Amino acid sequence: MISKNEWIMKKVLLYLLALPVVMLLLASCHSEEDDFIDKPDPKSLIIKGVAKTPDGQPIPNIEIKLDYMIMYNHYSTKVYHKAKATTDKDGNYIMFFNLNDKELKSLTTDSVEVATYYCLQMTLDLSKLDDKVYLLPTDITAVHPLSEKKIFYSYYIVPGRLQKGQVYEQNIFIPRKQLVKVRIETNGTINEKDSFAICNKVWYGMENQIPEDFNQARGYLNFYQPVKLKNTHSQTVEISCAVEQNSKLSLYRLPYGEFNYEEYSSEVEVPVMQTGGELILRTH
Numbered sequence: 482m483i484s485k486n487e488w489i490m491k492k493v494l495l496y497l498l499a500l501p502v503v504m505l506l507l508a509s510c511h512s513e514e515d516d517f518i519d520k521p522d523p524k525s526l527i528i529k530g531v532a533k534t535p536d537g538q539p540i541p542n543i544e545i546k547l548d549y550m551i552m553y554n555h556y557s558t559k560v561y562h563k564a565k566a567t568t569d570k571d572g573n574y575i576m577f578f579n580l581n582d583k584e585l586k587s588l589t590t591d592s593v594e595v596a597t598y599y600c601l602q603m604t605l606d607l608s609k610l611d612d613k614v615y616l617l618p619t620d621i622t623a624v625h626p627l628s629e630k631k632i633f634y635s636y637y638i639v640p641g642r643l644q645k646g647q648v649y650e651q652n653i654f655i656p657r658k659q660l661v662k663v664r665i666e667t668n669g670t671i672n673e674k675d676s677f678a679i680c681n682k683v684w685y686g687m688e689n690q691i692p693e694d695f696n697q698a699r700g701y702l703n704f705y706q707p708v709k710l711k712n713t714h715s716q717t718v719e720i721s722c723a724v725e726q727n728s729k730l731s732l733y734r735l736p737y738g739e740f741n742y743e744e745y746s747s748e749v750e751v752p753v754m755q756t757g758g759e760l761i762l763r764t765h
């Protein structure tokens with residue numbers, strides 16, 4: 482009769498023997514291939530634009546990549562790297578690529594293949610931007626924290642009808658950052674076990690596009706930063722937020738033991754602050 486310890490050891494050994502096979506199968510489910518062109522031809526698609534702050538200052542050194550992706554059953558992915566570009570000193574960029582007839586059809590008609598998805602993915606790599614000057618994805622440190630200075634647009638939609646030989650304009654907006662003091666006024670019923678975050682809703686990234694894993698208005702991004710609140714009627718915290726018009730702040734609360742944040746205060750617009758300025762958020 483096999484003892485319990487022997488049975489456990491056999492299970493572990495089987496797992497270790499199977500692991501390399503599983504890893505090999507997973508690796509074979511993903512492939513990447515370069516499909517760049519040296520120069521555009523009459524059938525090429527061209528995407529160009531300018532990267533700038535909301536007040537019009539150009540932003541160089543943003544890397545932009547475009548991929549054509551095929552996803553099978555969410556487990557297998559094939560990626561064709563179509564185009565890449567870097568913004569110049571004036572913030573300008575241009576990228577060009579070709580789509581064959583099959584690729585174009587897959588992006589403009591519904592797929593008849595079960596659980597197969599086709600899309601263009603655009604990636605903004607902001608790694609070369611100064612995080613002391615610009616508000617960057619790594620400033621999102623709560624709710625949906627991001628660990629790298631990249632934004633992925635997994636279902637990128639060109640600004641217009643997708644067809645060969647067309648030129649599209651796709652501008653990029655990255656705001657500068659500023660430190661602001663925020664006074665949070667409550668009715669004195671704060672549960673100190675709850676989690677809180679201040680949300681800065683910002684016009685950000687690729688104009689009229691929605692980043693991956695973010696359910697919000699096109700062209701906007703929500704920057705969440707955690708704050709620790711005590712059960713007092715008024716307290717002040719300092720956060721970084723965007724320098725731009727239409728930049729808005731509100732307080733979010735995650736009740737203790739729950740999983741979803743909910744808006745917990747009024748929303749206020751963020752002006753370009755002077756030293757010593759202060760904003761006020763009042764809880765519901």
